[in-house]
Amino acid sequence: MTADMDARTRRVYLVLLLAPLLLLAFLYLYPLSRVLWLSVTVPTLGFGNFERLFTSSGIQNVIWTTLRICVLTTALALLIGYAIAYAALHLRGWRGELLLFFVLLSFWLSVLIRAFAWLTLLQSRGVINTWLMSAGIIDAPLTLIRNEFGVVLGMVHYMIPYAALPLYANMKGIDTRLVPAARGLGASPVQAFLKVYLPMSLPGLISAGILTFIFSLGFYVTPALLGGGKTIMISEYIAVQINETLNWGLGSMLATSLLLAIFALLAVLSFFVDLRKVFGVK
């Protein structure tokens, strides 16, 4: 605590600090701890629920599906987000700003509306299938949703701004004079990018990647709507355990595992960057 603070000021600011903390503890941390508690007490005390991570092939299936979709989503969102961020930063004048405007627009648009828009496009009587059939390109509708294709498409669409915006912020801090320097010394544009620019943007790429991956892991709305009950990711599986089979032990165990996985990833991330910077509090 700063030394030059008198007792009265200190009291005012302690109240400002402790009142929200108490509320958070009671209304957020306590409910969260109940989930952790249930995972080792329902139906019986012990790690029986966690054993199922290793024995139940159904659960392992869901976990693999989730990981596969998240890896693919993260890779695609990073690739596309990188191109957008790079172009937005290096295009002169209004073009760069316009690119960024569209990314921000998509960032602000409702997740439910996005998933709905994709349903309109992709379902069997949807816009794309109707158009392809009336043009005579296909005879029967293509299956574009209720599978991994639909889920990944919808998720990449959602995650692009989450990859592009931090990448843009990171690239802004890169000293770009080194690239023309490399070019002046005879490097081709591709060489200059791969050997000079890409390594400098690597920390940004890693942190944007881990963040996108973390957000993807716990995603519910888009996979639930575009997976249509066929391609099930972990969040939806947890919801099914609670709502349909009332299996709190299994549901809270998976929720706990998801939480632990995310904290482990954040710990890894903290090796590369200052977490406070990633979340914008510094």
Added chain:
Amino acid sequence: MDLAPSKPFRLTVFGAWLAILFLTLPFVVVFPVSLTPQRYLSLPDGEFSLRHYQTLLQDPSWMLSIRDSLIVATGSTIVAIVLGTMTALACWRISSRASELVRMAMLAPMIVPSIVHALGFYQIWAQLGLLDTYTGLILAHAMKGTPYVVISVSAALANVDLRLEQAARNLGATALQALWKVIIPAARPGMAAGSVFAFALSWDELVVTLFLSSRGVYTLPRKIWDGIQDNINPAIAAVASLLIVLTVVAMVVRLLLARRQARLAAD
């Protein structure tokens, strides 16, 4: 040294515009679909109809869900602003390891997946009798919105000199007066930005709402969700179109305001 744009760069720019097309295409398609004269989702076949917009006005359940969303989003934004601003102010003034820990703890709801805290809320809200009530939903949404307020107020305070508070005190202000008349005004831009985030978050929140409410509090996202589950009816396309227009208008207004502010600051 200025080098002419290279071929790989032009390719990257082309890719970026292609990506923007991918980002916006779904939203563009929603508009014609909302004008279909059919009862099912389809592109209008030469004939347009406003019947689905009419449904929105005539079916009271749509209007009621908008009302519920407004109540919950407004309430939770107010709670989040108060909690988030208090935390950010205290952490700014008392900067110590402990306050840093508190700030990190306040960010937890940003990182924890919705489904995980939805289960927790459901358990405790059931005990407290808060299920399917405005209070219950407002508190849960406020917990999710608070981190964004903490972040944006912290950012606003980052450039405020700590000595400002001390100067006010030396000139005879009490600690509370200094807080109210000097520091809170400095935090105001952050509070405004944070409230936009908290409101948008609550307005769009679905997962927690699915667990905590049923028929008593029926927000717009919940109504859209149920509508998609039952059978996809083009009234949803009409709602979606309106929400997209609203978002675009809000974005453009924000952009123009930021431009004006920048110009005023430059003068």
